[in-house]
Amino acid sequence: MKHVVQNERGMALAIAIVALVVVGALIAGAFFSGTQEQRVAENVRRVQASFGVAEEGVYDIIRTWDSTVAGVQNKQKYAALYPYPAFGTKDTVRYGWETAKSKTGSYSGTMYKLNDELYLIDMSAQDTMSLAGRIRGGGASQRLGLLARIRPLSLNTQAAVTSGGDNVVVGSASIDGNDHAPGGWAGCPPLDSAKAGIRTQSSGTVSTSGHPTILGNPPVLKDPTLADSSFTHYGDVTYATLTQSANITVPAQNFSSSIAPATVGAACDYSVLTNWGSPTTPTGPCGNYFPVIHITGDGAVINGQEGQGVLLVDGSLSVQGGFQFFGVVIVKGSLKTSGGGGTPAHFWGTVMVQDTAAFTDTTNNLSGSANLLYSKCAII
Known part of the structure; x- marks a missing residue:
């Protein structure tokens, strides 16, 4: 016969204990899940903050490339990465830790030069905490890479002088389409093949008087494809776009001999509007300064001293004395040169003179001892 226990005293306590254990486990699980969710959310927030700081660091380099802070241009940091810098070459520039403008963290990294146009910016960042x-566990960090390419200026250089009008070359003036490396410039590429001395439109004329020299292959090139747009459009870049990116904008005037390097102590002074670099002393404080200069209006006159970079002239330009410019010169009006003295050239690089019909005088007069030399190194 089966016996059934009739006394159930103590069962309530056992059930209560089991219930407490189950409820406690549920509460602990809920707390654990909530804590994990909070930690995950916090980690995601820190990862996103670190990513934002890294992204700011990458684009801050590009955004402030041409900026000037306390009289020093940021691009001096990257001067050693230039294709043909004055201070030698290397393929990396490192950055120490810098605090983000948002104050949410700091970034540091390295920029690598892959070739003369392509760069890799490698940036690491952490949020403040x-x-x-x-x-x-060390917190969050993010690493971001960006490939950046220099936007080249496609000038289609075919001559030392490209002219949209008539040209008069007199005296002992010299125009040479053979490649010349500027004296004292380190790291110039091998000499380029010879360009034309003067390139004109089919209707353009080149007249000479005295004993001028016009050299090149050929000395004079009459190009039926040369149009007004050749002087204002350079690939996907226009003359107007170039003027908007100018470092220096000044009205046309008689500059006399004021165009010269300016320094503050041992540093180049970029605040001086007549400081256009120091091409004849490339290892000096302003040797790596290649500004884009925009001269507005008509009737600009320059006598002595020097400059380098890109010179944009809305009107006509008269260059006298011993002034030298290294780089690209684009003149909307006409060009007149004279003198030259003991300097080897007025212009190293290439000169484009539109001789637009908007101006009365559309004839270029190159006289005296003026020299205009093609130089691939000065253009690059």
Whole structure:
């Protein structure tokens, strides 16, 4: 016969204990899940903050490339990466830790030169709490890479002088389409093949008097494809776009001999509007300064001293004395040169003179001892 226990005293306590254990487990699980969710959210927030700081660091380099802070241009940091710099070449520039403008973290990294046009910016960043070491496990960090390409200016250089009008070359003036390396410039590429001395439109004329020299292959090139747009459009870049990116904008005037390097102590002074670099002393403080200069209006006159970079002239330009310019010169009006003295050239690089019909005088007069030399190194 089966016996059934009739006394159930103590069962309530056992059930209560089991219930407490189950409820406690549920509560602990809920707390654990909530804590994990909070930690995950916090980690995601720190990762996103670190990513934002890294992104700011990458684009801050590009955004402030041409900026001037306390009289020093940021691009001096990257001067050693230029294709043909004055201070030698290398393929990397490193950055120490810098605090983001948002104050949410700091970034540091390296920029690598892959070739003369392509660069890799490698940036690492941490948010403020992670960087301070206040987060268990080291906190969050992000690493971001960006490939950046220099936007080249496609000038289609075919001559030392490209002219949209008539040209008069007199005296002992010299125009030479053979490649010349500027004296004292380190790292210039091998000499380029000879360009034309003067390139004109089919209707353009080149007249000479005295004993001028016009050299090149050929000395004079009459190009039926040369149009007004050749002087204002350079690939996907226009003359107007170039003027908008000018470092220096000044009205046309008689500059006399004021165009010269300017320094503050041992540093180049970029605030001086007549400081256009120091091409004849490439290892000096302003040797790596290649500004884009925009002269507005008509009737600009320059006598002595020097400049380099890109010179944009809305009107006509008269260059006298011993002034030298190294780089690209684009003149909307006409060009007149004279003198030259003991300097080897007025212009190194290439000169484009539109001789637009908007101006009365559309004839270029190159006289005296003026020299205009093609130089690939000065253009690059």
